Amino acid sequence: MIEVSDLVKRYGRATAVDGLTFTVRPGRVTGFLGPNGAGKSTTMRLILGLERASEGRVLIDGRPLRELDRPITRVGALLDASRVHSGRTARDHLRVIAAANGVGDRRVDACLELAGLAAVAGRRIRGFSLGMRQRLGIAAALLGDPGVLLFDEPANGLDAEGVQWVRTLMRDLAAEGRTVFVSSHLMAEMQNTADHLIVIGRGRLLADAPIGDLMATASLGIRVPEAKTGTAVGLLAQAGGDVTVDGGDLLVKGLDAARAGELLLKGGIPIVHLAERRSSLEEAYLELTGEAVEYRALEGQS
Amino acid sequence: MTDIRYIVRSEWIKLWSVRSTWWCLGAAAVVVPVFGALAASAVDPVEAAALPKAWLAEDGFDPLEPLTAVLLAQFVFGVLGVLTVTSEYSTGQIHSSLLAVPQRRRLLTVKLAVLTAVVAAVATVLVFGTFFLTQALHPDGLGIGLAEGGAWKVLLGCIAYLLFITVFGFAVGAAVRGTGSGITLFMAVAFLAMSALPAVFPSTLRDQAVRYTFVGLAESLTTLQPDPRPGMPAAALFLAAYAALALAPAMLLAERRDN
Numbered sequence A: 001m002i003e004v005s006d007l008v009k010r011y012g013r014a015t016a017v018d019g020l021t022f023t024v025r026p027g028r029v030t031g032f033l034g035p036n037g038a039g040k041s042t043t044m045r046l047i048l049g050l051e052r053a054s055e056g057r058v059l060i061d062g063r064p065l066r067e068l069d070r071p072i073t074r075v076g077a078l079l080d081a082s083r084v085h086s087g088r089t090a091r092d093h094l095r096v097i098a099a100a101n102g103v104g105d106r107r108v109d110a111c112l113e114l115a116g117l118a119a120v121a122g123r124r125i126r127g128f129s130l131g132m133r134q135r136l137g138i139a140a141a142l143l144g145d146p147g148v149l150l151f152d153e154p155a156n157g158l159d160a161e162g163v164q165w166v167r168t169l170m171r172d173l174a175a176e177g178r179t180v181f182v183s184s185h186l187m188a189e190m191q192n193t194a195d196h197l198i199v200i201g202r203g204r205l206l207a208d209a210p211i212g213d214l215m216a217t218a219s220l221g222i223r224v225p226e227a228k229t230g231t232a233v234g235l236l237a238q239a240g241g242d243v244t245v246d247g248g249d250l251l252v253k254g255l256d257a258a259r260a261g262e263l264l265l266k267g268g269i270p271i272v273h274l275a276e277r278r279s280s281l282e283e284a285y286l287e288l289t290g291e292a293v294e295y296r297a298l299e300g301q302s
Numbered sequence B: 001m002t003d004i005r006y007i008v009r010s011e012w013i014k015l016w017s018v019r020s021t022w023w024c025l026g027a028a029a030v031v032v033p034v035f036g037a038l039a040a041s042a043v044d045p046v047e048a049a050a051l052p053k054a055w056l057a058e059d060g061f062d063p064l065e066p067l068t069a070v071l072l073a074q075f076v077f078g079v080l081g082v083l084t085v086t087s088e089y090s091t092g093q094i095h096s097s098l099l100a101v102p103q104r105r106r107l108l109t110v111k112l113a114v115l116t117a118v119v120a121a122v123a124t125v126l127v128f129g130t131f132f133l134t135q136a137l138h139p140d141g142l143g144i145g146l147a148e149g150g151a152w153k154v155l156l157g158c159i160a161y162l163l164f165i166t167v168f169g170f171a172v173g174a175a176v177r178g179t180g181s182g183i184t185l186f187m188a189v190a191f192l193a194m195s196a197l198p199a200v201f202p203s204t205l206r207d208q209a210v211r212y213t214f215v216g217l218a219e220s221l222t223t224l225q226p227d228p229r230p231g232m233p234a235a236a237l238f239l240a241a242y243a244a245l246a247l248a249p250a251m252l253l254a255e256r257r258d259n
Helices: A039-046 A090-099 A105-114 A131-144 A162-177 A187-191 A210-215 A226-238 A257-266 A281-299 B002-015 B019-042 B045-050 B067-071 B072-089 B094-100 B104-137 B150-176 B179-202 B204-211 B214-223 B232-253
Strands: A004-013 A015-025 A028-033 A055-060 A075-078 A148-154 A179-184 A196-201 A204-210 A218-223 A242-246 A249-253 A274-279
Touching: A004 A039, A015 A039, A015 A055, A015 A204, A028 A039, A028 A162, A028 A187, A039 A055, A039 A148, A039 A179, A075 A131, A090 A105, A090 A131, A090 B002, A090 B019, A090 B094, A090 B179, A105 A131, A131 A148, A131 A162, A131 A187, A148 A162, A162 A179, A179 A187, A196 A210, A196 A281, A204 A210, A204 B094, A210 B104, A218 A257, A226 A242, A226 A257, A257 A274, A274 A281, B002 B104, B019 B067, B019 B072, B019 B104, B067 B104, B067 B150, B067 B204, B072 B094, B072 B104, B072 B150, B104 B232, B150 B179, B150 B214, B150 B232, B179 B204, B179 B214
Parallel strands: A028 A179, A028 A196, A075 A148, A148 A179
Antiparallel strands: A004 A015, A004 A055, A196 A204, A218 A249, A218 A274, A242 A249
């Protein structure tokens, strides 16, 4: 379990992480979603103690990271797979990390095998493709057989088969009861992997909910005769709907289909078309981060 | 807290699993005996025989002179010191290391200790090996034994100086963290700044100041010639102070800097 409370990270006057509080629970894959620059990687580095928090704290299994005995047996991480000494062989790279916490060479070889790197274990990392480095980073994260795992954009540089492999691996790790925290800026990746989502924008928490809840944010597409549009909008808005008009098409949020239909019927407005639009996760995400992104753009202009 | 034995093991693997270590130590293993042998074989037997041995008179023949080849190797030891830290920071490898050992000062200290132990062992073999090699090369009757005139003290002095310059390189590397900037700064301080330093003193003190530069102190440690320079223990203390001073910023800021 990862517990983040009131986490703040400032660089000079810029605030990268702005008061984040959330808990990542075991037994499921938690997606960490946000547009590029939202503060995902910074948050992960703060969780891992690689940067000092300006405020707030992080607990891993109830304790600060620094107090953990043999930390890699509790928490493993893949941050930036290019951050390795490329002059070492894959096996030596893992041995260095393993040895620091008393993990033996047998486990190193098992992890190389698991990551599909056994054949290139003796080669220098310099010659590795991005995908191979990514696999090596995942092998490193698994060395200590930790209960808590963090992956920062693990699908980066992987081919289709690799992406599938990572997805299955993460699902398996969560199924074994581990805490799996995976960041991405791509919704699509999360849709098939995560059980729970934590969404941030501009360093702030935007959503912390089961993926189903976020996907269920429904909207209605309603078409009425153009002459009746005004009346329809009035009726729906009065009932608490959030209505956007585009010609005769209305996009309604905050009302379900039955209620909207009833209202229009009572108002004597013929309904040309009414469809329930389950907003896809992608739309939900854009909806959630829209404001945050816009604000960034405005800030950039000024 | 991470067990120190684990960190030692990790640092040991880390040191030997990169080529730069082998290159630096390999270069030293060639430079020291080869230049020592060259210096020893350049001695003119007739001329040398006419001169008193070094520790008896100031302008005598110094049978330990070939050991100055050790000072040629200070370069590679310093660079090794720099690289031992910067290769970890500049590549980003440090992230993996710090996750396993969140106690940064402890990590840095063990890293330094492992490097120092390795350099001490290598330097001992090199210095003693070169001594025996060069004494064998000296013309008949001019070679000396380890005990003669306290020659062994000079050998220990050579080893101590190589250790110092390694630690100094390490300190510079730990402070700046970049390989390019680390090597540049190391060279700039150890060679440029140290030769320029005496110039800031008034002319009456200049000769005195030269003796407290790295090279000046190295000379004190590696010769038995009587001179107004600081003695061996004093020189060793000065170098230890320089090393401590150089290590201070990296050690003091270790827990506060981001990585």
